[in-house]
Amino acid sequence: MSHVTSNQPDGTPTWIDLRVPDLDRASAFYGALFRWEYSSGAAGGPDAAGGSGLGTVCLLRGKPVAAIAQAPAITGSGSDSGSGWTMYFATADCDGAARRVEEAGGSLIEPPTDIGDLGRAAVAEDAVGARFGLWEGRTHLGCEVVNEPDSLVRNDLVTPDPGPARDFYTAVFGYTLDRNETLPDLDFTFLRRGDGHEIGGIFGSPAARSSAWATTFEVADTDAVVHRAIAAGGTAGAPEDTPYGRMATVTDPFGVEFSVIRRL
Structure with a gap:
């Protein structure tokens, strides 16, 4: 169990949000999957607070764990169409981190912007085309519950070009690399902050069609979540046992893919 009560150290995945063409349907799906409750209004991050401005904060026991926002209808599916979960790295200086993104060969999709008194955010693409965000928290810290059932537990970059990706993230966030x-x-290479804490990894996959950050949620029962996902209008692969726990890939009704795991 992990409750977050202050801004995370720089380079730590701290928030996730999702834009969908049907907010009510998405809320019903993820509520059935993770037992989330919702608080209406603009949510943290430009993907949730921008665009139409209609968003909802996903709550676990009253604490924010994610956000879902209404967006125009999207053609295609998954992260290839820009409709996947967007992960935000914590930063104490959003503008400085945005400059490092460009200096390291990335680009800004949305430049640093104040999101009311919640914080300052940007959305970027890395040197291999994967989208991510930057979050300088103020009144909104990010996910306040992580690493327990029905919350974010992990993010990994899946890319057909891992070399430039490793160079990019070490330049922007000062990570050290550690082979799995x-x-x-x-x-597979672990990314570690300067204090040695692992924040995720980079998975080199020649079969990947594009580069994207993959989101993984912890669950209490992987098989039960798979059944709930299918019943709620999504699809799911068969659960598999791995060295880290029992995992499955789930796809929501809009084609957005993510993983769930019951950790060992």
Whole structure:
């Protein structure tokens, strides 16, 4: 169990949001999946507070864990169409981090912008085309519950071009790299903050059609979540046991793919 009560250290995944063409349907799906409740209004991050301005904060026991926002209808599916979960890295200086993004070969989709008194945010693409956000928290810290069932537990970059991706993130956030020896047959590199804390990883996959940050939620029962996802109008792959826990891939009614895991 992990409750967040202050801004996370720089480079830590701190918030996630999702834009969908049907907010009511998305709220029903994710509520059935994760037992989330909702608080209407502009949510943290430009993806949730921008556009139509209609968004909802997803709550777990009254604490924010994500946001979902209404967006125009999207053609295509998943992160290739820009409709996937957007992960935001914590930063004490959004403008400085945005400059480093451009200096390292990335680009800004949405430049640093104040989101009321919630914080300052930007949305960017890295050097291999994966989208992510930057969040300088003020009154909105980000996810206040993580690493427990029905909350965010992990983010990993899946890319066919891992070399430039590793160079980019070490330049922007000062991460150190550590090869995953548990899965020696895979091209998987841990990303660690300066204090040694692992914040995620980069998975080199030649089969990946594009580069994207993959979102993983912790659950109490992977098989039960798969059944609920299908019943609520999504799809899911068969659960599989891994060295880290029992995992499954879920796709929501809009084609957005994410993972769930019951950790060992």
